[in-house]
Amino acid sequence: xxRHIRTLxxxxxxxFIACTTPNNEPLYLNENAPIEERVExxxxxxxxxxxxxxxxxxxxxxxKGVPRLGIPELWMSDGPHxxxxxxxxxxxxxxxxxxxxxxxxxxxxCLAATWNPEMAAIYGKAVGEEARYxxxxxxxxxxxxxxxTPLNGRNFEYMGEDPCxxxxxxxxxxxEAQKNGIATCVKHYALxxxxxxxxxxxxxxxxxxxxxxxxxxFQAAVDAGAWSxxxxxxxxxxxxxxxxxxxxxxxxxxxxxxxxxxxSDWGGTxxxxxxxxxxxxxxxxxxxxGLTYSTRNHYDNYHLALPYLDALKRGEQSIxxxxxxxxxxxxxxxxxxxxxDRPWGSFATEEHAAVARxxxxxxxxxxKNDGILPLTPETGKRIAVIGENATRTLLRAGGxxxxxxxxxxxxxxxxxELYGEELVDYALGYGSGHSSYGRVNPSPYDAEALKRxxxxxxxxxxxxxxxxxLNKSHQQDCEDGDRVQYGxxxxxxxxxxxLCAVNPNVVVVILSGNAVETTWSHLPRAIVQGWYGGSEAGxxxxxxxxxAVNPSGKLPFSFYARLEDCGAHAFDESCYPGVDDxxxxxxxxxxxxxxxxxxxxxxxxxxxxxxxxxTFEIGAxxxxxxxxxxxxxxxxxxxxxxxxxxxxxxxxxxxxSKPESALMRAPRELKxxxxxxxxxxxxKRVELNFDVDDLAYWDEVSHSWQLEKGNYIFxxxxxxxxxxxxxxxxx
Ligand code: BGC
Numbered sequence: 001x002x003r004h005i006r007t008l009x010x011x012x013x014x015x016f017i018a019c020t021t022p023n024n025e026p027l028y029l030n031e032n033a034p035i036e037e038r039v040e041x042x043x044x045x046x047x048x049x050x051x052x053x054x055x056x057x058x059x060x061x062x063x064k065g066v067p068r069l070g071i072p073e074l075w076m077s078d079g080p081h082x083x084x085x086x087x088x089x090x091x092x093x094x095x096x097x098x099x100x101x102x103x104x105x106x107x108x109x110c111l112a113a114t115w116n117p118e119m120a121a122i123y124g125k126a127v128g129e130e131a132r133y134x135x136x137x138x139x140x141x142x143x144x145x146x147x148x149t150p151l152n153g154r155n156f157e158y159m160g161e162d163p164c165x166x167x168x169x170x171x172x173x174x175x176e177a178q179k180n181g182i183a184t185c186v187k188h189y190a191l192x193x194x195x196x197x198x199x200x201x202x203x204x205x206x207x208x209x210x211x212x213x214x215x216x217x218f219q220a221a222v223d224a225g226a227w228s229x230x231x232x233x234x235x236x237x238x239x240x241x242x243x244x245x246x247x248x249x250x251x252x253x254x255x256x257x258x259x260x261x262x263x264s265d266w267g268g269t270x271x272x273x274x275x276x277x278x279x280x281x282x283x284x285x286x287x288x289x290g291l292t293y294s295t296r297n298h299y300d301n302y303h304l305a306l307p308y309l310d311a312l313k314r315g316e317q318s319i320x321x322x323x324x325x326x327x328x329x330x331x332x333x334x335x336x337x338x339x340x341d342r343p344w345g346s347f348a349t350e351e352h353a354a355v356a357r358x359x360x361x362x363x364x365x366x367x368k369n370d371g372i373l374p375l376t377p378e379t380g381k382r383i384a385v386i387g388e389n390a391t392r393t394l395l396r397a398g399g400x401x402x403x404x405x406x407x408x409x410x411x412x413x414x415x416x417e418l419y420g421e422e423l424v425d426y427a428l429g430y431g432s433g434h435s436s437y438g439r440v441n442p443s444p445y446d447a448e449a450l451k452r453x454x455x456x457x458x459x460x461x462x463x464x465x466x467x468x469x470l471n472k473s474h475q476q477d478c479e480d481g482d483r484v485q486y487g488x489x490x491x492x493x494x495x496x497x498x499l500c501a502v503n504p505n506v507v508v509v510i511l512s513g514n515a516v517e518t519t520w521s522h523l524p525r526a527i528v529q530g531w532y533g534g535s536e537a538g539x540x541x542x543x544x545x546x547x548a549v550n551p552s553g554k555l556p557f558s559f560y561a562r563l564e565d566c567g568a569h570a571f572d573e574s575c576y577p578g579v580d581d582x583x584x585x586x587x588x589x590x591x592x593x594x595x596x597x598x599x600x601x602x603x604x605x606x607x608x609x610x611x612x613x614x615t616f617e618i619g620a621x622x623x624x625x626x627x628x629x630x631x632x633x634x635x636x637x638x639x640x641x642x643x644x645x646x647x648x649x650x651x652x653x654x655x656x657s658k659p660e661s662a663l664m665r666a667p668r669e670l671k672x673x674x675x676x677x678x679x680x681x682x683x684k685r686v687e688l689n690f691d692v693d694d695l696a697y698w699d700e701v702s703h704s705w706q707l708e709k710g711n712y713i714f715x716x717x718x719x720x721x722x723x724x725x726x727x728x729x730x731x
Contacts, residue, residue, distance in 0.1 A: 080141020132345025156513020160556025161592030167220030248279025374547025399479020414538030614644030
């Protein structure tokens with residue numbers, strides 16, 4: 001529809017072409033004119049060279065505007081958890097500015113774990129304000145690739161294993177961020193589900209898995225109005241994600257009517273004809289040749305620079321396609337840097353720190369608690385804090401999402417602040433080396449000595465808070481490499497066992513963006529999944545440990561008991577990480593909890609699970625009607641009661657199931673959820689609304705969504721193991 005309106009505008013607009021505003025300004029400069037009119041006006045004034053210049057980088061993070069016409073440059077920044085420090089014009093070195101220390105927001109896995117779209121909205125607003133203040137026009141994020149394996153080094157930048165959860169959570173982030181006159185850049189489209197061989201791997205999967213699992217969150221981002229998208233490094237159908245005929249031209253720009261600009265990942269463009277024809281609008285990279293490693297500043301040699309211009313001049317590439325690219329880039333410029341009433345933004349404010357803290361706190365998931373938590377500050381107990389993640393920076397590494405934070409409150413700092421320095425002892429316990437991008441630096445520590453010291457400290461304490469997990473080094477939670485083990489690294493498992501042997505009151509806190517193996521989970525009295533919490537990570541953790549805030553986070557992905565329990569690891573290497581760079585998604589649509597439930601495998605901790613310091617009673621779900629047709633809305637309601645003694649929030653989740661189906665189905669699929677806040681003793685009626693059409697499956701014969709008729713069962717509860725059910729019929 002949008003496309004038709006645009007075409008009509010274009011036709012009707014020839015009248016306006018080359019028009020001027022009443023004060024004799026060209027139309028494209030008139031902020032009050034409709035964007036499409038400005039685009040057409042600017043386009044028809046531009047030379048071929050000027051149009052091509054819009055299609056590729058002029059520096060690491062910027063593209064030229066049209067200097068002759070006074071159309072400004074576009075500036076970009078990573079993304080997605082805050083605004084990255086300023087990078088040099090033509091190297092990956094930091095520019096050394098002293099005004100670029102940002103607010104670090106929690107990693108996107110943590111945002112997803114809040115299961116609260118309001119948190120996504122305040123996140124998007126605040127990070128958008130920071131990008132705007134730093135004069136960035138495009139924020140490179142959010143990331144939306146589905147969590148397929150817990151080994152993926154970049155899962156922390158994404159929103160979990162479920163398309164419904166990721167889609168609902170991404171929309172408010174995009175809408176609120178873009179209100180600042182900056183574009184979000186949704187990445188990495190698509191199928192960038194592992195970092196191993198990320199530049200080469202060719203993904204094979206069924207059309208159904210593509211449509212039902214891996215694409216819906218991206219479509220939700222388009223529906224939310226995202227102004228730009230970034231391609232993925234990997235291949236699909238033998239073509240790289242940055243110029244892919246099916247993913248970009250057919251689906252994104254065709255079926256979904258995306259009218260924004262499609263930007264390559266850095267060094268993800270591989271040749272001129274494909275880049276010209278298969279949907280790429282802006283080529284970004286690192287060096288002179290469009291590839292990743294090179295030092296000279298020769299952006300003119302990019303695939304979409306001089307080689308493209310020459311091909312256009314020789315008539316080998318179409319001007320119509322070039323005009324489409326230039327239109328999209330101009331549209332992006334008019335939506336952002338030349339937008340009317342663009343706000344000014346704000347940066348590293350106390351308000352933003354408070355937003356980061358609120359989200360980080362709400363995302364923390366309580367996995368186990370036998371009553372040792374909350375640990376109120378008044379008890380006067382001696383606390384032993386053990387573990388590297390109690391003090392290590394978890395923001396200044398990890399790849400492109402690394403941040404230079406204005407402040408980073410460590411767990412140890414916050415624990416000492418709250419419980420009193422005199423009551424807290426600290427021991428590192430284990431240590432790892434610092435490394436990033438393709439390197440693993442060995443630990444410089446004597447592991448035995450660290451362990452002995454930690455055991456000594458633990459023995460004399462009333463309570464042990466072990467704070468470990470993964471970190472942002474290579475082969476942990478870090479770009480350009482997957483994890484090499486599912487269990488906790490650096491000897492942490494053994495350390496946890498030994499700490500539990502000398503002290504009966506151990507609480508384990510895992511800071512990570514991924515699930516880890518928890519064979520030791522029966523030993524500590526409580527387990528907390530704390531994510532990467534950003535600038536206020538320490539405070540967020542103490543808010544939960546102390547009970548100042550009642551935990552309400554829910555897992556956005558399954559914690560498998562063993563790695564082989566994950567569908568991606570249930571087959572041979574061709575399923576993960578691929579053989580000869582060919583990777584087959586053999587688990588098909590059964591990703592995450594769908595696989596576990598289909599195979600009857602018990603999770604260590606299920607998708608959607610998370611405890612609270614209070615208890616909730618969820619009544620039997622009801623619907624107004626029992627029979628529905630395509631196009632109808634379904635509204636399921638349920639009474640939720642806080643039956644405990646403290647206020648808290650609960651996430652009511654609805655999973656659909658089609659018991660008698662003509663095709664293979666996941667036993668349950670998340671269709672709706674809602675977070676509800678309840679005082680102690682309070683009851684509320686919660687409504688879960690969704691469309692009957694959300695129950696459709698992708699039919700590989702007709703290549704379209706089809707709604708199966710018959711009975712459906714909805715399970716309603718507070719995790720993917722929800723037990724209350726309701727049956728309806730689709731006619
Ligand atoms: C990453 C992108 C990032 C870009 C720019 C690439 O290596 O994959 O996510 O936005 O670099 O830093």
